[in-house]
Amino acid sequence: MNKLNNHTIVDSLLKGDQEVMQLLYESLFPKVLSYVRNNQGSKEDAEEIFHDALYQIMIRASTKGVQINSTFDGYVYTVCRNLWLAEIKSRQRKVRNEGVFELKDKDDEIVAAIINQERWELMEEQFLNLSDTCRELMKDYFKKVPYKEIVKKFSYSSENVAFQKVFKCKKRLMDLVKSHPNYKNLTGL
Amino acid sequence: MEGYREQIEAYLSGELSGDALASFEALLSGNEALREEVVLARQINLMAKNEFDREQLPQNEYTQELRTFLKSDRAQELKNALKNAEQSYQQQSNPPKSRRKFYIAAILVLLLGATFFFQMFKQPSSEKMYANYFSLEDMPSLTQRDDGESSLKLALSAFKTKDYSAANNNFKEYLSLNANADPRIYLYTGISLLEMDQFENALLEFDKLIDSESLDRSKGYWFKALAYLKVGNNTKAKEVLSELQSTDFNFNKAQQLLEDL
Numbered sequence: 403m404n405k406l407n408n409h410t411i412v413d414s415l416l417k418g419d420q421e422v423m424q425l426l427y428e429s430l431f432p433k434v435l436s437y438v439r440n441n442q443g444s445k446e447d448a449e450e451i452f453h454d455a456l457y458q459i460m461i462r463a464s465t466k467g468v469q470i471n472s473t474f475d476g477y478v479y480t481v482c483r484n485l486w487l488a489e490i491k492s493r494q495r496k497v498r499n500e501g502v503f504e505l506k507d508k509d510d511e512i513v514a515a516i517i518n519q520e521r522w523e524l525m526e527e528q529f530l531n532l533s534d535t536c537r538e539l540m541k542d543y544f545k546k547v548p549y550k551e552i553v554k555k556f557s558y559s560s561e562n563v564a565f566q567k568v569f570k571c572k573k574r575l576m577d578l579v580k581s582h583p584n585y586k587n588l589t590g591l
Numbered sequence: 592m593e594g595y596r597e598q599i600e601a602y603l604s605g606e607l608s609g610d611a612l613a614s615f616e617a618l619l620s621g622n623e624a625l626r627e628e629v630v631l632a633r634q635i636n637l638m639a640k641n642e643f644d645r646e647q648l649p650q651n652e653y654t655q656e657l658r659t660f661l662k663s664d665r666a667q668e669l670k671n672a673l674k675n676a677e678q679s680y681q682q683q684s685n686p687p688k689s690r691r692k693f694y695i696a697a698i699l700v701l702l703l704g705a706t707f708f709f710q711m712f713k714q715p716s717s718e719k720m721y722a723n724y725f726s727l728e729d730m731p732s733l734t735q736r737d738d739g740e741s742s743l744k745l746a747l748s749a750f751k752t753k754d755y756s757a758a759n760n761n762f763k764e765y766l767s768l769n770a771n772a773d774p775r776i777y778l779y780t781g782i783s784l785l786e787m788d789q790f791e792n793a794l795l796e797f798d799k800l801i802d803s804e805s806l807d808r809s810k811g812y813w814f815k816a817l818a819y820l821k822v823g824n825n826t827k828a829k830e831v832l833s834e835l836q837s838t839d840f841n842f843n844k845a846q847q848l849l850e851d852l
Contacts, residue, residue, distance in 0.1 A: 415669075416669070418668065418669065418671075418672030420672070420675060420676055420679070423672065423673060423675075423676030424676050424679060424680060426676075427676060427677065427680035428680065431680065432826065433826065436824045436826065436827065440790060440791065440822060440824065441791060449677070449681075452677075453673060453674075453677055456673055457669065457670060457673055460669045460673070461657065461660060461661065461666065461669075464660060464665065464666075464669070465656050465657055465660050466653065466656070509658060509661045509662070510648075512657075512661060513648065513654050513657045513658060513661070514648050516657060517648060517649065517654065521634070521638055522638060525635070525638040525639070540639075544636070544639040544640065551770040554770040554771065555770050555771070565597075569596050569600075572632070572635070573596075575635060576628075576631050576632065576635060579631070579634075579635065580631065586651070587649070587651065587652075587653040588649065588653075589630070589631075589634065589649055
């Protein structure tokens with residue numbers, strides 16, 4: 403599949419090219435299947451996720467457009483992974499019965515999944531624009547690593563210094579995210 | 592907004608309560624810029640956890656455009672094309688039922704007749720390959736000064752006696768107290784988790800070693816590949832193995848294993 407460039411693949415999908423679609427199923431579906439199976443899912447789950455991922459890409463390509471910066475295979479895999487993670491979380495919430503916000507119809511679900519994916523891509527892109535230290539700090543912050551460990555790891559003089567550094571980086575990330583041209587599309591702000 | 596940083600963080604992590612919470616919420620309702628800041632900070636935290644804030648689905652031109660397109664005939668066409676491809680793929684990988692019955696019967700006959708023959712030549716199962724290639728000798732020894740009943744010592748001795756749950760708990764405790772702990776410990780936590788059938792968590796541990804600066808980081812790849820073997824995911828195992836460079840740990844064994852696969 404990787405012999406074709408991303409543009410050609412997306413174009414073929416939009417033309418409904420059965421040969422390319424088949425190729426995608428053959429080369430990619432087994433990977434997605436084993437990912438879903440290894441993460442509490444069934445073959446049916448994998449089929450649904452894979453279909454939704456390709457459909458999502460086709461919808462995006464038909465509207466605002468989709469920018470794929472990695473290989474097409476890698477990209478589809480990431481979309482599938484994000485879809486499956488969201489699905490697992492929504493199932494967990496259902497089990498725990500925490501006031502689930504039920505989406506009314508399939509279209510709503512697709513729109514929500516597209517927005518989710520684009521937010522993820524925006525975040526990923528801007529995260530990479532942070533300095534190396536900021537990236538490391540933010541990773542720890544997101545993992546909720548205690549400040550006293552951050553102090554040790556980065557040899558800061560106190561927890562207060564660590565706190566200031568983390569928030570400087572978070573502020574930077576927020577500014578980067580906010581300034582992204584796609585930001586307004588993806589948030590209600 | 593600078594002055595509110597700590598409050599925003601405390602608010603988002605649910606640490607505010609009582610009066611502090613009430614007064615922050617009052618502040619929020621009267622300050623739009625602050626509200627926007629809180630929403631964004633919350634979005635970033637959610638995105639980092641790969642969580643999905645469905646209630647925050649925006650209602651704007653873009654989502655409207657998506658909705659309109661989804662209702663169009665063109666969208667239906669695309670969906671159908673995809674369905675067709677999906678069906679042909681499924682038929683290809685699962686022949687129709689009536690024929691399938693025949694195939695199954697034929698295969699059974701063949702298998703029964705040829706069991707003996709197959710036994711001699713059959714490919715070892717990936718679980719078996721895992722057992723063949725997994726060696727405790729490949730584990731780094733975490734020598735340490737004798738400092739009494741440290742959690743690391745307890746962890747290692749539990750690991751030795753295959754009490755993986757105790758091992759894992761003690762390793763965790765040790766890691767939480769020692770920020771600069773030897774990253775090779777992640778091999779031990781990874782294998783303990785793997786033995787407890789927590790495959791996904793085990794992979795995360797191996798990744799921690801791979802992402803570390805340790806000289807032994809290539810061992811992370813080796814054990815990660817073995818983990819994939821254990822769950823029968825040979826494709827991923829191969830992928831991981833092919834990341835090993837000639838100077839890396841167990842490179843020759845990895846080549847051998849790749850051939851077996």
